[in-house]
Amino acid sequence: MKDKIFKGLLFAAALTILVLTAGVVYVLVKQSLDVFQEYGFFGFIFNAEWDPRPDTEEYGAWSFIVGTLFTAFFALLLCIPFSLPVALFNGEYFNGRKISSFVSSVVDLLAGIPSIVYGLWGFYTLRPIVIQLGINAPGFGIFLASIVLAIMIIPYASSLSAEFLSMIPNTLKEGAYSLGATRVETIWHVSLPMASSGIVAAYILALGRALGETMAVTMLIGNTTNVPTSLRDTGNTMASVIANQFGEADGLKLSALIGIGLLLFLITAVINLIAKFIMKRLAAR
Amino acid sequence: MKKKLLLFFLIGLTLFSCSGSRDKSKRSVAVTLSGAGATFPYPFYSIVFRDYMRKHPGVTINYGAIGSGGGIRSLRDKSVDFGASDAFLSEKETASMSAEVLHIPTCMGGVVLSFTLNGIDSLRLTGELVADIFMGKITRWNDPRLVAENPDILLPDLEITPVYRSDGSGTTFVFSDYLNKVSPEWKRVMGKGKALKWKAGLAAKGNPGVASIVQLTEGAIGYIGSEYALSLQMPSAYLKNRAGNYVKATLETIAAAAETDLPDDMKLTLTDMPHPDAYPISLMTWILVYQDQAYPGHSKQEAEVLVDLLNYIISPDGQKLAEQVNYAPLPLQAVQKTQRIINRIHFGGERISTVPDPEMAVVNVLSQTEVAKDSMKMSRFEKSIVNER
Numbered sequence: 006m007k008d009k010i011f012k013g014l015l016f017a018a019a020l021t022i023l024v025l026t027a028g029v030v031y032v033l034v035k036q037s038l039d040v041f042q043e044y045g046f047f048g049f050i051f052n053a054e055w056d057p058r059p060d061t062e063e064y065g066a067w068s069f070i071v072g073t074l075f076t077a078f079f080a081l082l083l084c085i086p087f088s089l090p091v092a093l094f095n096g097e098y099f100n101g102r103k104i105s106s107f108v109s110s111v112v113d114l115l116a117g118i119p120s121i122v123y124g125l126w127g128f129y130t131l132r133p134i135v136i137q138l139g140i141n142a143p144g145f146g147i148f149l150a151s152i153v154l155a156i157m158i159i160p161y162a163s164s165l166s167a168e169f170l171s172m173i174p175n176t177l178k179e180g181a182y183s184l185g186a187t188r189v190e191t192i193w194h195v196s197l198p199m200a201s202s203g204i205v206a207a208y209i210l211a212l213g214r215a216l217g218e219t220m221a222v223t224m225l226i227g228n229t230t231n232v233p234t235s236l237r238d239t240g241n242t243m244a245s246v247i248a249n250q251f252g253e254a255d256g257l258k259l260s261a262l263i264g265i266g267l268l269l270f271l272i273t274a275v276i277n278l279i280a281k282f283i284m285k286r287l288a289a290r
Numbered sequence: 291m292k293k294k295l296l297l298f299f300l301i302g303l304t305l306f307s308c309s310g311s312r313d314k315s316k317r318s319v320a321v322t323l324s325g326a327g328a329t330f331p332y333p334f335y336s337i338v339f340r341d342y343m344r345k346h347p348g349v350t351i352n353y354g355a356i357g358s359g360g361g362i363r364s365l366r367d368k369s370v371d372f373g374a375s376d377a378f379l380s381e382k383e384t385a386s387m388s389a390e391v392l393h394i395p396t397c398m399g400g401v402v403l404s405f406t407l408n409g410i411d412s413l414r415l416t417g418e419l420v421a422d423i424f425m426g427k428i429t430r431w432n433d434p435r436l437v438a439e440n441p442d443i444l445l446p447d448l449e450i451t452p453v454y455r456s457d458g459s460g461t462t463f464v465f466s467d468y469l470n471k472v473s474p475e476w477k478r479v480m481g482k483g484k485a486l487k488w489k490a491g492l493a494a495k496g497n498p499g500v501a502s503i504v505q506l507t508e509g510a511i512g513y514i515g516s517e518y519a520l521s522l523q524m525p526s527a528y529l530k531n532r533a534g535n536y537v538k539a540t541l542e543t544i545a546a547a548a549e550t551d552l553p554d555d556m557k558l559t560l561t562d563m564p565h566p567d568a569y570p571i572s573l574m575t576w577i578l579v580y581q582d583q584a585y586p587g588h589s590k591q592e593a594e595v596l597v598d599l600l601n602y603i604i605s606p607d608g609q610k611l612a613e614q615v616n617y618a619p620l621p622l623q624a625v626q627k628t629q630r631i632i633n634r635i636h637f638g639g640e641r642i643s644t645v646p647d648p649e650m651a652v653v654n655v656l657s658q659t660e661v662a663k664d665s666m667k668m669s670r671f672e673k674s675i676v677n678e679r
Contacts, residue, residue: 055487056487057458057483057484057485057486057487058481058482058483058485058486058487059483060481061481061487128502128506129506132506142449142451142509143451143492143503143507143510144507145492145503223456223495224494224499227492227493228456228492228493228494228495229488229491229492229493230487230488239492248495249456249457249493249495250456250457250458250485252356252357252457252458253357253358253359253360253457253458253459253484253485254458255359255363
């Protein structure tokens, strides 16, 4: 009997999550229908015009999509030289030792810092440095936002990568050593190739996190509506335009913002699916 | 004699019902009013409502600062007792309402141009210069046109960073309304609205967002609600008004903008006003109520408290609170016109003339038995205006 109740509870909990997700998708689709009917699905995506004035109203998501992908991919690029060494340190060199668990918990601590705190740190500490470096005059923009994003996603990338590195059977590495390979050669020719798909999956998950980040990016990117073409430019991301303009929006503008939300949902869902797919192939091997 | 007896009986009844009510205070009413709307006057409303609730135990007033648009929507749905907005209802919005809506001005404010420029704290600007800066046509602080306007200041060779609001805002609306009036090119290229399509600069959310970027960026200039800029004592520019004077935003210069021929319905914008001391980007903010308070889900008691609250807001006591949080008080002429608008509020044709105070409960009874004459019907504030005259 108890067993049945427990099973029923589990079933209900799982079903609730499914219903909730379906509900979110339903609302996003329903509310954004107006804007997709007005401009067409691809017409909305590839239009860089965003004009909220009532007389000349026109909405397109392109500048925000570019801003989002630009910051997220640049952040990913920036985070590799930091997260990969940390992963090797924890998963390869000091695997299972005290120092490794200390370093990994410090890195994980980075994941626990609220994003508004990252935003403040970027605003007050990092921005003056960016100005002094002469990247651009106001300091805000793609470059500043990407640096802060990179730091925010390091823990996601590194802890999962370390996990995959530590799963490599010792016998393989010992084989390499016995053939006279140095430690670096072993890492380069055995560990990294073996764990590669897992590491790729880790970075894709980190990318998904960077795509959806809102608060810190809003504070640092400059919030201008344009298609950014260089790191010096200011811009806007999908998440931050929603956060900024949702309050006073109504009518078609509200529908356009919800449409951007739906697109963001689709992009992150696709990226998560890719990561899942790669990990599955790894597990099958 | 009979009338007197009846009077005593009624007073006794009122007192009895007071002591019999669940809350043991002297009050006869436990009324909850709710309102929603503009964020701009929120600091003023929060203290004036708190003050009113302290003076009238039993009355609860909730206000949600959800933005002017939300306030108008809520009033249309009748989910609130009053709405609040920084812009009067457009013709379309008026048509969408089910009944006549009155605009009650509550206080005034302005939009100031705040800047950070290497120790310079007095800067003179004209409307055209502001328009060109925010359109990205003037890009450096030592531009000859800026230098010509400020011959006594050594303006640095520095990039100008205009900072604007990233969220839809009444502040942006008033700012663009002003530039629309003074710059034909702005009117053609930028237009006016709560959100615009900007050509230059950076954006940040809310007054605090704009203010913090301006304060931390050498060469930045941004437009900020006066209540926020004045409370932070940020350096702000002198603006040339229509009379040709350079005016800084203060409570006095903002109030001077309303020294003009006011329309009876008090629906007017106060940008680029002719008074010699008027600060050119001033605005009025309104509470919106239905003229006929008798609608489903709304009691006469609620209507009485609402009218009393509105009277309190425009009373000298209420306006003093506005000054405390850096809003400009309404000039006398505006108060008088507003009083007339408040007097037009009725409950299904019945005039709302009473104040649900313990001592005023008597007046309530009297007017209902038609013993009292006009003098008793007057609210306290009407009397004070009469005395002033």
